[in-house]
Amino acid sequence: MSTDKFKKKTTVNNKTTGETQQMTSGMNPSPNKSHSKKHASEAHSSKNNEMEKEDKVPITANEKKQRKTKRKEPESVEEFLEQFFSTNRKALPENIAKSFNQSISNFTFENMEILKNCLDKDRSLEKTKQLLLLLIDHKQLPKLEKLLKDVVKKLIISSEVNDSIVKEYFPLAGQQSCANLDDLWKSFGLNLSVSGSKGDKPDPTLIKARKNVFFCAALWKLNDGDLSFKAFIEVLNHSIFSTLDKKEKTNNIIIEYMSVNLDGKSCKSIASLLDWFYQQTDNLLQKNNQLIQDKDQFEKLFNEHRNLVQIKDDEINVLKSQIESFQLEIKQVKEDQRVEKIHLQDDQRKQKGRTLRALEEETPMLQDALKALGREPAKIAVAKDYLGRALDNLNNELEQLRKN
Amino acid sequence: MKGVFGFDFGTTNSLISFVEGGRCISILDYSRLPHPSVVCYQGDEVIVGRKAKERLATSDTGIIGNIVKSPKSLLGESKVYVEGVSRDPKSIVADIVRYVREHAIDQNSGEFDSAVVTIPVDMNGKQRKELREAFRIAGINIVQFIHEPLAALYGHLRSFPNFKDEVQKLNRELMLVFDWGGGTLDLTLCQMIDGMLVQLSNDGSNNVGGDVIDEIVRNEIVSRHLKNQGITEDLSQQVDATQRLLDRAERSKIDLSNKESVQVFVPDYFLTDKYDVDIEYTLHRDELEEMVKDKVDEGIRRIHHLLEEARISPSSISLCLATGGMVNMPCIKSRLREIFGPQRLCVSERGNTIISEGAGWVAHDKANLSLAKNIELLVAPHAYFPVIKAGTKMPREGEVQCTENLDLYCSDPRDGFAKFQLQSPKRPGRTVQSTDERNMLDIISIHVDDKAKPYFERLEFKLKIDENLILHASAKSLVKNDSDKLEIHNLEFGLDLTGTVKQDGSLEDFDSIDAPTAITNGISLRPNVTLQKKESLIPGEFLYSYNPDYFDTRMSPPEHQVSEKLY
Numbered sequence: 001m002s003t004d005k006f007k008k009k010t011t012v013n014n015k016t017t018g019e020t021q022q023m024t025s026g027m028n029p030s031p032n033k034s035h036s037k038k039h040a041s042e043a044h045s046s047k048n049n050e051m052e053k054e055d056k057v058p059i060t061a062n063e064k065k066q067r068k069t070k071r072k073e074p075e076s077v078e079e080f081l082e083q084f085f086s087t088n089r090k091a092l093p094e095n096i097a098k099s100f101n102q103s104i105s106n107f108t109f110e111n112m113e114i115l116k117n118c119l120d121k122d123r124s125l126e127k128t129k130q131l132l133l134l135l136i137d138h139k140q141l142p143k144l145e146k147l148l149k150d151v152v153k154k155l156i157i158s159s160e161v162n163d164s165i166v167k168e169y170f171p172l173a174g175q176q177s178c179a180n181l182d183d184l185w186k187s188f189g190l191n192l193s194v195s196g197s198k199g200d201k202p203d204p205t206l207i208k209a210r211k212n213v214f215f216c217a218a219l220w221k222l223n224d225g226d227l228s229f230k231a232f233i234e235v236l237n238h239s240i241f242s243t244l245d246k247k248e249k250t251n252n253i254i255i256e257y258m259s260v261n262l263d264g265k266s267c268k269s270i271a272s273l274l275d276w277f278y279q280q281t282d283n284l285l286q287k288n289n290q291l292i293q294d295k296d297q298f299e300k301l302f303n304e305h306r307n308l309v310q311i312k313d314d315e316i317n318v319l320k321s322q323i324e325s326f327q328l329e330i331k332q333v334k335e336d337q338r339v340e341k342i343h344l345q346d347d348q349r350k351q352k353g354r355t356l357r358a359l360e361e362e363t364p365m366l367q368d369a370l371k372a373l374g375r376e377p378a379k380i381a382v383a384k385d386y387l388g389r390a391l392d393n394l395n396n397e398l399e400q401l402r403k404n
Numbered sequence: 405m406k407g408v409f410g411f412d413f414g415t416t417n418s419l420i421s422f423v424e425g426g427r428c429i430s431i432l433d434y435s436r437l438p439h440p441s442v443v444c445y446q447g448d449e450v451i452v453g454r455k456a457k458e459r460l461a462t463s464d465t466g467i468i469g470n471i472v473k474s475p476k477s478l479l480g481e482s483k484v485y486v487e488g489v490s491r492d493p494k495s496i497v498a499d500i501v502r503y504v505r506e507h508a509i510d511q512n513s514g515e516f517d518s519a520v521v522t523i524p525v526d527m528n529g530k531q532r533k534e535l536r537e538a539f540r541i542a543g544i545n546i547v548q549f550i551h552e553p554l555a556a557l558y559g560h561l562r563s564f565p566n567f568k569d570e571v572q573k574l575n576r577e578l579m580l581v582f583d584w585g586g587g588t589l590d591l592t593l594c595q596m597i598d599g600m601l602v603q604l605s606n607d608g609s610n611n612v613g614g615d616v617i618d619e620i621v622r623n624e625i626v627s628r629h630l631k632n633q634g635i636t637e638d639l640s641q642q643v644d645a646t647q648r649l650l651d652r653a654e655r656s657k658i659d660l661s662n663k664e665s666v667q668v669f670v671p672d673y674f675l676t677d678k679y680d681v682d683i684e685y686t687l688h689r690d691e692l693e694e695m696v697k698d699k700v701d702e703g704i705r706r707i708h709h710l711l712e713e714a715r716i717s718p719s720s721i722s723l724c725l726a727t728g729g730m731v732n733m734p735c736i737k738s739r740l741r742e743i744f745g746p747q748r749l750c751v752s753e754r755g756n757t758i759i760s761e762g763a764g765w766v767a768h769d770k771a772n773l774s775l776a777k778n779i780e781l782l783v784a785p786h787a788y789f790p791v792i793k794a795g796t797k798m799p800r801e802g803e804v805q806c807t808e809n810l811d812l813y814c815s816d817p818r819d820g821f822a823k824f825q826l827q828s829p830k831r832p833g834r835t836v837q838s839t840d841e842r843n844m845l846d847i848i849s850i851h852v853d854d855k856a857k858p859y860f861e862r863l864e865f866k867l868k869i870d871e872n873l874i875l876h877a878s879a880k881s882l883v884k885n886d887s888d889k890l891e892i893h894n895l896e897f898g899l900d901l902t903g904t905v906k907q908d909g910s911l912e913d914f915d916s917i918d919a920p921t922a923i924t925n926g927i928s929l930r931p932n933v934t935l936q937k938k939e940s941l942i943p944g945e946f947l948y949s950y951n952p953d954y955f956d957t958r959m960s961p962p963e964h965q966v967s968e969k970l971y
Contacts, residue, residue: 336425339424339425340425342424342425342429342512343424343425343427343429345512346427346429349432349436349511350436352436353432353434353435353436353437354436356434356435356436357435357436357437360435361655364648364651365655368669368670368671371671371672371682372669372671372682375682379669379682379684381667381686382667382669382684385666385667385669386667386669389655389659389663389666
């Protein structure tokens with residue numbers, strides 16, 4: 001997977017899961033090594049500050065205007081809650097948190113009106129989940145943590161996800177939790193696909209709320225120390241994450257949760273790990289990109305060469321057929337030459353034989369003619385006859401020779 | 405040379421021909437003449453061909469001193485004595501064949517180890533077998549035999565560019581091959597029947613060969629010269645004088661075809677001090693024709709005799725192919741022209757080589773020799789069963805043409821013999837009428853149980869033709885367990901020119917020829933073998949003893965059986 005794709009996926013994730021915007025913007029993996037390093041160290045040093053950084057989040061015109069006018073800091077927990085659920089406040093500055101912590105005397109939140117307002121604005125319990133994440137971040141302020149936990153518990157219990165098992169899982173003060181995550185998920189698992197009040201189609205807000213309730217339950221246990229981080233991840237993997245779309249599935253979610261749930265030491269290690277991980281990822285991605293480029297280049301070259309080979313093959317076949325036809329022609333020519341040679345030999349032998357026979361026949365005739373002339377008295381008639389016949393025959397042969 | 409070649413192993417001359425590039429090439433000797441079929445044994449030396457012939461001073465054939473002329477005629481004898489030395493005729497033939505083959509190899513690159521060999525029409529099976537062995541000794545396998553006149557005709561027809569048209573044109577036509585060579589005169593009447601060239605009849609003479617005529621001319625010249633000189637006493641001659649006079653006589657014979665008269669002059673002919681030692685005689689054409697008239701008349705008479713025997717008039721002959729050295733004599737040419745007319749007479753210019761060329765073309769075309777006439781078994785009563793049909797392809801080297809074995813019954817075993825009579829129709833071809841005349845080929849007789857009922861004893865009958873064109877017949881009785889066999893050597897063959905003649909040789913349905921037919925030639929034995937159990941085939945008197953009810957008049961028994969019953 002290319003870095004771009006990775007980036008894209010992360011962005012999609014940001015869009016789909018609003019609660020992770022600030023984290024993903026802060027820990028967005030980048031193909032740039034230094035960039036990823038930077039993000040890793042930032043994640044390690046100032047998580048909360050990072051969460052406040054919103055410059056990378058898409059900002060509307062109104063929000064820009066609001067930012068220009070300095071935001072009023074909350075003076076009480078109630079105010080903070082109102083702001084948290086009503087505006088886009090997502091963090092609690094440390095000094096304010098400390099002041100809240102000191103002022104808290106009662107660990108139960110009794111202002112039901114505020115709770116009702118909060119619930120109205122947060123049907124999906126998304127903000128509730130974020131609040132839980134935030135209070136875990138303020139573990140060093142136990143009073144504030146306790147109070148906000150109580151707020152979260154009451155919000156969940158009062159929400160539309162009002163299954164009995166939820167009440168068992170989040171018991172009111174003085175009661176013991178008697179449910180486990182599996183039962184909770186099973187009950188949700190059954191209900192996730194159940195139609196909402198509007199009709200046959202499941203209500204997506206309710207489904208989201210149930211997921212958030214389950215997530216809060218798991219996080220609750222993690223925070224209480226009843227669940228290891230590994231088990232927490234496994235639980236999420238087997239539950240919420242399994243219901244996510246492929247594009248929603250990303251390690252960033254885990255990283256996000258990890259970053260808000262781990263203490264400073266662990267963050268350091270995790271940051272180093274992430275740093276190493278991003279380095280490795282970058283390297284691998286670069287290598288992958290290089291390999292893909294090489295592969296494309298190779299494929300291109302291969303196709304070019306294959307086409308070239310095909311062309312050459314065709315040429316070879318043409319040449320082969322030409323060679324074959326030439327060979328046949330050569331064979332035919334050779335055969336013709338052989339036959340012609342035999343015919344010429346035959347003609348020559350015939351001619352030679354004729355001439356030889358004529359000479360062989362006429363030589364004794366001439367010898368006899370000579371003998372006839374040598375007789376006393378010379379046998380002129382015989383000599384004339386023999387010479388005449390011999391000459392006739394030789395003339396015939398000469399004529400034949402000239403003709404041929 | 406590649407493949408099979410043609411070999412004309414003639415009485416007078418021998419010659420190899422092969423086809424290359426559409427031309428038939430004959431491998432003649434250094435004088436461009438065929439190799440004389442003459443061999444001379446001088447001590448350990450074997451002299452073959454022209455050099456051996458030059459030592460001969462006579463036209464006689466056979467063994468002359470240490471010289472053997474025309475050894476082909478000696479085949480069939482177990483051994484002969486050449487100047488007191490016992491020799492196998494096959495080895496004498498092999499000496500000539502080997503010489504001709506080696507000369508061919510010397511002249512042309514090639515192996516020359518498989519040949520189609522010409523044979524005279526009258527060469528029997530045993531001679532064919534021995535000829536094959538002689539060739540094998542000389543390093544040649546005989547792929548196929550071909551009769552000389554058929555080879556001559558094939559060579560003549562094959563020289564036409566439109567060979568197939570010529571064959572078509574001559575379909576059903578009669579042809580005469582007139583081969584008047586140095587040794588013999590051979591006449592063969594042929595017919596083209598459905599693409600198969602077959603011999604109808606043949607005739608010939610050994611007394612009118614060219615050598616005999618040359619000798620007559622020579623003797624006449626000597627006697628007339630002596631008469632002109634007034635010499636009455638016998639004068640001895642020089643050693644080579646006879647041969648020189650023969651040469652002069654032959655030359656005079658040729659020159660007289662263009663001249664009215666020639667001088668015959670042979671110096672130093674006689675060994676004498678008293679008279680002129682030279683022969684000097686003026687020979688006129690009329691004189692020459694008078695000298696040879698008897699021989700020419702005899703030769704021409706053979707033509708008429710052959711045609712009369714075949715009941716054919718000369719006008720029925722479509723082609724007379726005249727070959728051999730003698731046919732160039734003006735008197736013979738004119739006589740042939742008188743009989744056949746110039747249109748139908750073809751005097752081959754390649755008289756010396758045409759037979760060999762024909763064999764070469766047969767080898768090249770792989771033309772098959774086929775059986776010319778049906779081979780029939782006479783089955784009782786008066787019916788012919790064609791065991792091997794005309795047109796059946798004859799086996800080549802290493803092949804055996806077998807017919808199916810016949811299972812027969814003995815219809816009348818009272819005399820204790822089953823008689824198998826083999827016949828052949830006189831008319832060639834596959835289409836034969838039951839009324840056609842037949843020639844008896846041979847009879848096999850074997851013992852059967854004379855006490856048995858009709859059709860009780862089973863008989864086996866087998867026929868096969870081997871590569872030497874010999875028909876082997878064998879018969880066996882299964883109760884008496886007697887057997888006999890015979891060989892028939894005088895089968896007649898044709899040459900398949902188109903390759904369209906069926907070669908199945910399968911048996912024809914007996915029912916189709918079952919009807920009793922008239923027999924025009926006399927049958928000495930009453931055949932008693934049949935293919936089917938039919939009471940109508942049993943003699944009446946014999947059948948009556950086993951089945952009297954058969955003769956009840958209400959059953960309408962055949963008349964001839966009723967008559968036989970009275971015996």
